[in-house]
Amino acid sequence: MIRRQAIVVLALVGLLVATYLWLYKIGVLGELQCGTGSCEYVQTSPYADVLGIPVAFLGVLGYLALFVLGLVGLQPRFVADRRVALSLAALATLGFAFTLYLTAIELFVLHAICRWCVGSAVIMTAIWGLALMGLARTPSAAAPPR
Amino acid sequence: MNRFYLLLVAVALIGGGVLWFGSRRQPAPPATAPIPIAAADGFHGFTLGSDSAKVEVTEYSDFECPFCASFATVQMPVIRQQLITTGKVRWRYRDFPLPVHQYSRYAALAAQCAGEQGKFWEMHDQLFSNHQWAQTGKNPASLFRDFARTIGLDIDKYDACVDGQRYAGRIQASVQEGEALGVRGTPSFFVGGQLFQGRATSDDFKALFDSLSKTRK
Numbered sequence: 468m469i470r471r472q473a474i475v476v477l478a479l480v481g482l483l484v485a486t487y488l489w490l491y492k493i494g495v496l497g498e499l500q501c502g503t504g505s506c507e508y509v510q511t512s513p514y515a516d517v518l519g520i521p522v523a524f525l526g527v528l529g530y531l532a533l534f535v536l537g538l539v540g541l542q543p544r545f546v547a548d549r550r551v552a553l554s555l556a557a558l559a560t561l562g563f564a565f566t567l568y569l570t571a572i573e574l575f576v577l578h579a580i581c582r583w584c585v586g587s588a589v590i591m592t593a594i595w596g597l598a599l600m601g602l603a604r605t606p607s608a609a610a611p612p613r
Numbered sequence: 614m615n616r617f618y619l620l621l622v623a624v625a626l627i628g629g630g631v632l633w634f635g636s637r638r639q640p641a642p643p644a645t646a647p648i649p650i651a652a653a654d655g656f657h658g659f660t661l662g663s664d665s666a667k668v669e670v671t672e673y674s675d676f677e678c679p680f681c682a683s684f685a686t687v688q689m690p691v692i693r694q695q696l697i698t699t700g701k702v703r704w705r706y707r708d709f710p711l712p713v714h715q716y717s718r719y720a721a722l723a724a725q726c727a728g729e730q731g732k733f734w735e736m737h738d739q740l741f742s743n744h745q746w747a748q749t750g751k752n753p754a755s756l757f758r759d760f761a762r763t764i765g766l767d768i769d770k771y772d773a774c775v776d777g778q779r780y781a782g783r784i785q786a787s788v789q790e791g792e793a794l795g796v797r798g799t800p801s802f803f804v805g806g807q808l809f810q811g812r813a814t815s816d817d818f819k820a821l822f823d824s825l826s827k828t829r830k
Contacts, residue, residue, distance in 0.1 A: 472617055479621060483628040494749065508759035511745045541617075579763055 468546060470597045474555065475537035477597075478530050481590040484583055485526030492521045505579035512579075514572045522569065526587060529562045533594060552598070552605040559591070559598035566591045656783050657790075659733040661693065662703035668805055668822050670702055673709035673791045675799040676720035676740045677747045684800050685741035691815035701822055706737065708787040709799050716746075716753050719775075721784045723757040726774035727766055735764040 490496045492510060499506040509515065515522050536558065540551040566588045573580055658671065674681045696702040708725075710717035720740050727736030739760040740746075746753040754775075761771045774780070791801070795808060802809035804821060 476621065476624060479624050480628060483625070483632060487632045494751070499755065505759040505762055507756040508743070508763060511743060511749075511756060579759065 468541070470601045471537055471540045471546075471555075474559075474594050474597050474601075475534060475541065477590050477594050478534035478537055481587055481594070482527065482530035482534055484587050484590070485523055485530050488523035488583055488587075489521060489527050492523050499583070505577075506581040506583055508579045509573060509577060509581035509584060512577055514569075514577065525565070529558070529565075533558055533562070547605060549602075549605045549607050552602045556598040556602040559595040562591045563595035654783060654786075656786075658705040658707040658787065659728055659737075660703055660705045661734060662697040663700045664703065666697075666700055666703040668702050669705060670809075670818070671705040671707055671803040673707045673787075673796045673799060673801040673803075675709055675711050675714060675717045676724065676737075677714035677717035678711065678799045679744070679747065681800045682741045682744040682747070685737070686744075688815045688818075692818055695815065695819060696822055702818075706733075707791060708784045709791045709796055709801070710784065710788065711799060714747075715750070718781075718784060719753070720757070722775055722778060722780060723761070723771075725780035725783060726771050727761065727764065729774055729779070730766050730770060732764050732766060736760060736766075739764060 487496070488499075488510065491499050492515065499510065510523075517525065533555070536551065536555055539545055540548070540555060545551045569584060570588050573584060674685075676682075692702070692704070697704055708721040710721050724733055724736045724740060727733050740757075743756075743760070746756050757775075758768065758771070761768055794803065804818075809818075809821070
């Protein structure tokens with residue numbers, strides 16, 4: 468239960484971060500608050516879009532899905548449901564893999580770091596770890612009877 | 614459980630508020646104040662190539678101009694490789710920020726300030742290779758600082774230079790000199806002091822330089 472709550476909170480924070488970056492990308496925000504990072508350089512690079520879709524928007528969708536799925540998983544009848552744990556783990560693994568790809572682009576192609584992206588990467592990594600732990604501790608026999 | 618949902622609401626409200634507040638803090642806008650009249654510091658543009666090259670090309674360019682960006686990213690790499698690094702041509706860059714472009718003078722200032730630290734051409738490449746900034750209409754101050762960091766500038770010196778508009782007079786002098794020579798648009802090129810009327814392609818330049826080199830032998 469605690470792990471799923473943590474996933475929901477982290478997904479909400481990630482959703483806020485991704486929304487912030489997406490609003491910048493579509494021109495609603497004029498400037499990113501980035502401190503000493505290179506946020507705008509990263510966000511205006513060709514790698515900030517995948518097939519014409521802003522990466523930040525994909526982040527919004529991903530975190531929103533994790534948030535909703537985590538909330539569903541907190542409902543009493545789904546707490547011990549392995550299907551929810553499996554879905555969370557699968558979605559988090561997808562998000563983590565995408566995060567690894569984006570971080571590699573920052574480090575090895577752009578040679579620039581966006582602090583918000585690092586924040587998102589940390590959040591996604593934590594969600595991934597929690598989701599895997601949750602899956603490991605949810606026995607398959609615990610699925611509710613039909 | 615109710616406490617948990619209260620926590621969620623609090624995170625959403627605080628996080629949303631922080632992001633909203635943060636997004637409202639804008640940096641100082643790029644220079645729009647009247648620019649001081651030409652400071653005659655004797656500077657005539659940054660150059661690439663050998664001083665002993667037989668031909669010199671002077672380019673009058675505007676960092677916000679899409680044609681200049683296209684030239685810089687498509688033609689210039691070939692010109693650098695085939696003509697400049699081979700010692701045939703020396704290339705001189707002059708600023709000619711057009712008044713219709715909101716941030717071109719600011720970009721020229723950023724490049725001059727990079728030049729102060731010996732990295733004019735690196736900033737030149739950043740400004741032209743990442744030209745999306747010229748299409749968004751957003752204040753590019755923060756993005757240009759990112760460029761400055763990327764090319765390894767001392768950011769405090771860069772900030773002081775840009776904020777103080779240290780080279781505004783130099784840029785204005787370049788504009789005045791260009792106007793006096795008959796520059797009306799960008800990019801404009803002078804080859805051996807003569808206005809180049811051909812197409813701004815590496816092939817045309819190469820053909821011209823080859824013919825000039827033969828006549829000057």
